Amino acid sequence: MKESSLALALTMLSFLLTLIWGQPLLRILRYLKFGDTIRVELAEQHFTKSGTPTMGGVLIVLPVLLITALLNAVSLFGLTGLGRSILLPVGTMIFYLLLGAIDDWEKLRGKRKVGEGLSIRVKFALQVVVAIITAVGLRYVLDAPELYLPVIGSELSLGFMYIPVAAFIIVSMANAVNFTDGMDGLAGMISATIFVAYGSIALFQHQIYLGRFCFTLVGALFGFLWFNVHPAQLFMGDTGSLPLGSAIAVVALMSGQWLLLPLIGVIPLSEAMSDVIQIVYFRLTKGKRFFKMAPLHYHFELLGVSETQIVQRFWLVGLLAAILGIALAIG
Numbered sequence: 001m002k003e004s005s006l007a008l009a010l011t012m013l014s015f016l017l018t019l020i021w022g023q024p025l026l027r028i029l030r031y032l033k034f035g036d037t038i039r040v041e042l043a044e045q046h047f048t049k050s051g052t053p054t055m056g057g058v059l060i061v062l063p064v065l066l067i068t069a070l071l072n073a074v075s076l077f078g079l080t081g082l083g084r085s086i087l088l089p090v091g092t093m094i095f096y097l098l099l100g101a102i103d104d105w106e107k108l109r110g111k112r113k114v115g116e117g118l119s120i121r122v123k124f125a126l127q128v129v130v131a132i133i134t135a136v137g138l139r140y141v142l143d144a145p146e147l148y149l150p151v152i153g154s155e156l157s158l159g160f161m162y163i164p165v166a167a168f169i170i171v172s173m174a175n176a177v178n179f180t181d182g183m184d185g186l187a188g189m190i191s192a193t194i195f196v197a198y199g200s201i202a203l204f205q206h207q208i209y210l211g212r213f214c215f216t217l218v219g220a221l222f223g224f225l226w227f228n229v230h231p232a233q234l235f236m237g238d239t240g241s242l243p244l245g246s247a248i249a250v251v252a253l254m255s256g257q258w259l260l261l262p263l264i265g266v267i268p269l270s271e272a273m274s275d276v277i278q279i280v281y282f283r284l285t286k287g288k289r290f291f292k293m294a295p296l297h298y299h300f301e302l303l304g305v306s307e308t309q310i311v312q313r314f315w316l317v318g319l320l321a322a323i324l325g326i327a328l329a330i331g
Contacts, residue, residue, distance in 0.1 A: 007203060007215040022223060057100060061093060085207075102118060134246075135164075148329075169258055170249040174246040180271045183310060184231060185230060191217075195214045198214050199218065204330045257329045263325045266321040271295040
């Protein structure tokens with residue numbers, strides 16, 4: 001009970017810190033003219049968003065890093081080992097934040113075509129390298145549970161196969177949240193819901209530091225959503241979506257409940273799969289499209305569904321899936 005109360009208190013603290021420094025960050029980004037570019041193939045209503053400040057991921061991550069560092073200060077100095085486990089998701093999140101920031105910077109100020117960031121090969125290769133390092137840390141340093149079977153609760157060992165599986169999950173989830181980030185409030189609301197689910201599971205499993213980390217992220221995401229709900233004043237960009245997705249994956253792996261990730265993270269998974277289906281179908285049929293546009297939220301928008309309806313309905317589906325995921329994990 002005490003652990004749950006502190007986790008919820010951290011949510012409020014993180015929310016307030018994010019809210020307080022949101023306006024100064026907005027002024028800085030506007031002054032630097034870090035305005036997002038809009039893809040020409042998007043629906044007409046998106047063109048009004050051109051110039052909206054991006055790289056808002058720093059608004060989410062920095063308060064989380066501050067609170068996590070202060071909360072775990074005693075552990076980080078070696079007086080107790082409990083808090084050290086949180087260094088892995090934090091470190092992974094920092095790397096993906098930097099990678100996303102470089103990508104966003106290249107889109108805005110780089111030598112490539114406007115709107116194009118790092119090359120896909122470079123971006124993917126860097127993600128894979130860090131994901132493998134993280135997977136090794138999970139197995140050989142933290143000795144994280146490799147796989148819990150939902151409902152049954154028994155743990156399975158994957159042996160060396162855990163490394164490629166964990167790395168695949170990290171890279172996939174980072175990019176899945178990146179695909180989800182396309183409408184005001186969508187990626188933020190979905191990510192917050194996933195962190196609530198895994199934070200609750202972590203507390204149930206007595207992984208106190210992991211639970212606190214998740215709920216700290218929830219508060220920061222709520223603070224970000226204050227500026228990101230429709231009509232958005234700020235976009236998270238790759239600076240936000242990549243670290244959020246990687247943190248979700250690491251948290252799921254640390255809990256051992258990553259088999260539930262396709263359920264709890266059904267919206268990011270659907271967004272990513274729609275993009276894969278679109279590309280494969282386009283190549284097999286030599287130019288035909290399975291969806292009107294991918295990722296999936298744009299398909300519904302081109303069918304005439306409003307942006308706010310898409311976001312709210314996607315969130316409702318994600319929320320129900322997260323509730324079911326919690327039930328399966330603790331059942």
